[in-house]
Amino acid sequence: MESFATQTILVSGATRGIGKAVAEAFLRAGATLIGIYAGNNDAASRFAEENQAYADRFSLHRCNVADEQEVGKLFTWIEENHQALDVLVNNAGIRRDALLAMMRTTHWQEVLDTNLTGSFLMARAAVLLMLKNRYGRIINITSPVAHLGFPGQANYAASKAGQMAMTRSLAREVARKKITVNCVSPGFIATDFIADLAEEQVAAYKKMVPMRRFGTPAEVAQAVLFLASPGASYITGTTLDVHGGL
16 A cells, blocks of 8 residues: 555545545555545444544544535644645545436535535635645546436536636646646446436346445555556546446
8 A cells, every 4th residue: 555654645534434434544544634424423333433543643623515614614723733735535525416407406415515616716726726836636536427418417517627628728737746636536436326226226226236245445546556656657638437337
């Protein structure tokens, strides 16, 4: 495993699902972790308890990534308490599924605000810190839905397609400063994010995947760590699919 012993890593949505697997993988690799979560205090408490062995190398912060003021306060704290920010993983995301003709405007906006605007606000603040040290890795967790376009997920698909487009543009803007910007695109991953799917829907989705199974958060985490590593220094503006051949 690549060592991140000298690096400070910021992961959003860090206490559950894919974000938790990513955060814990970085901790095992020696990193200093700043984990943020939206509001599930129980999940944050469980994360802290399960990772007591790394208690001196991580801190958890409640932050709404769609709120510009909250993001600003978070990055002020980071700048005051850490010498640098080396890696940002934009993992925070929500779903509000409905057929487009029946979709509430609020549900459209909530998904865009968290998934896309949240990634923008976090990346903008991170870039300003990374530019000071002329080094950084930004990794946005997106989804194959961006191009597959599942029924009932027009808002989610739009937000994820927007993440990919933003990634390509930002990658061009900061490439000369030794900052890379990429996406990791997990397919169906066995987390509580898809726990509300009906059994017949789960069975149908598994049939769509050539490997005939859902992935694990740990498999996604390994892709993230690779893109965050020095070995990925010539990879930017691209999307790494982790979807079993979907």
